[in-house]
Amino acid sequence: MLFKQAVLSVGITLCILQTGVYGACNGDIKINSQGDLDQLKLCKTYGGNIAVEQTAMAELKLQGVEVLQGDLTISSNDGLQRISFPSLQGINGQLRLLNNKALNTLEMPQLTALRNFELSVLPALNEVKFPAGLNQVEQFSMADTTVARLEGLKMSGIKDLSITNNIYLKQLAIGNLTKISGSLTVSANSPNLNVDFNSIQAMSVGTFRNLAGISLKELRQVSGDISFITNTFTTLELPAITGVAGTLTIADNIRLNNLSLPSLSHLGGALSVSGNNELTVVDAFPRLEEVDGTLDIVGNFDQVDLPYLADVRGGLNVQTSSSHFSCEAINQLKKGVIKGNLFACKASVAKPKSGLRTGKGFDDESSAVSALSYSSQGGLFFGLCFTIFYILC
Incomplete structure (x- = not known):
């Protein structure tokens, strides 16, 4: 209507x-x-x-x-x-x-x-x-x-929003924005940029790079891929998100030590958590049950907890440089949970390698990201109602 x-x-x-x-x-x-x-x-x-x-x-x-x-x-x-x-x-x-x-x-x-x-x-x-x-x-x-x-950005919905290479921009907030039907990209601005997108509830594709802070407290659904790469924040909390239709990437955030997605239950693509060397415990996904792509967790962690994980249709790659990590619990997932052919769990690795960067297996670093992902990216079109109510002609 x-x-x-x-x-x-x-x-x-x-x-x-x-x-x-x-x-x-x-x-x-x-x-x-x-x-x-x-x-x-x-x-x-x-x-x-x-x-x-x-x-x-x-x-x-x-x-x-x-x-x-x-x-x-x-x-x-x-x-x-x-x-x-x-x-x-x-x-x-x-x-x-x-x-x-x-x-x-x-x-x-x-x-x-x-x-x-x-x-x-x-x-x-x-x-x-x-x-x-x-x-x-x-x-x-x-x-x-x-x-x-x-x-003065007051829109409640938008198709595409891109804020890139604005080296003096330190604050960005859009209080009324609830829906991104296309892509949201914030990248390569001031290294001190803090982003407040607390009203956003749904987006299609999200790319967040080089941020000092981000807040997405109301984000519930992502109909494509979402990534957080090379940021400097210490905390990433997505308390309301329940599903991502594409791939979730959290990579190379060198100061990240607190990661929390307590409501996430389903990923339509892959899960890639890699290169976050201050993240010593990966317990951010307590309700994650299904991953339609590959599960890829790489870093310097001592512990990985995935208590509700029941179905991974792709492969699994867990590698850490820590000598305190045990593969015992991860190896149990090979019995009925991991459906893909590729399976690797390694501790005390000098240079842990992300499986999503491979095209020939988990030991080849030459290929592009997402080679093992079964993600299909959906697009929603959010029509713009362009209305001026009072015009003197």
Whole structure:
């Protein structure tokens, strides 16, 4: 019912918007100067794509336009320092700011809805704010900037969210976000970045790298793969997660000493826990019963506890450098629990090897990750309802 209402809302909105698109307020346009932009200031709604590329402009101000039915691309303007959209409320298309190396000010006081938002290669931009609150967006990407503050993200759902290579970004929080229908990627930002995604309940694919801290207290279901790799946090707790349809990877987190997934019962792909050398006890999965892929636990641990494990359809690889570890309990799993042909349990190993990095067995390091995983990655599409309720045409 809600989906039908959303589709109807989009249809009505687009119908209303079309009434304001006519004459000089319609058509694709290439901007070379502020004078070109000023020709649009009487258009509350503009229908068409706007491109500002390789100009000599130092400032850009889009006045008058409240709704854009098309894409707005601003790229490769070497002297551009300031961008302002004082009236812009919604974009039924993309907003792309690319390779504007002098840009230091971005003003979007009224913007609340758009389909795709992309910032890339903006080495002078220190902050991105949505004062009115960005409530609706399908894809959001911010990469290769010096942004230290990202504020005003208010959406409850999104398809794809990517925050990468923003070396000054130390805090990231989206309080209303509950669902990621595509991929969520946070990687290679400030090494001090702490991420608060406590409201997220479901996602398709999650990739988390180089984080100082992460909070996902409400995450319950992952319909694809999720990975935590080369982070510096000491604790990773996912208290609510019950199932992962794909592969769960927790690897090379050099300070991790507390890992807890107390509700996880099923993995549709593999479980890979490797290279977390401060994790001396692997007891994070007290309710894990089924693993449809391979079970791969490698590190410096003294103990592995999997009390409810009943079915592993792939192989098993447990290797540790500790001399205090006993394979006795693990070897019992070979009797009916492990269905795959590959089985290895080793202690006192000088260089423990992850089985998921092999293609020819557990002793070959040359092949790609997930060669032994039976994971199938599902994708969900989360439709964007792009609605502006009040428009003066």
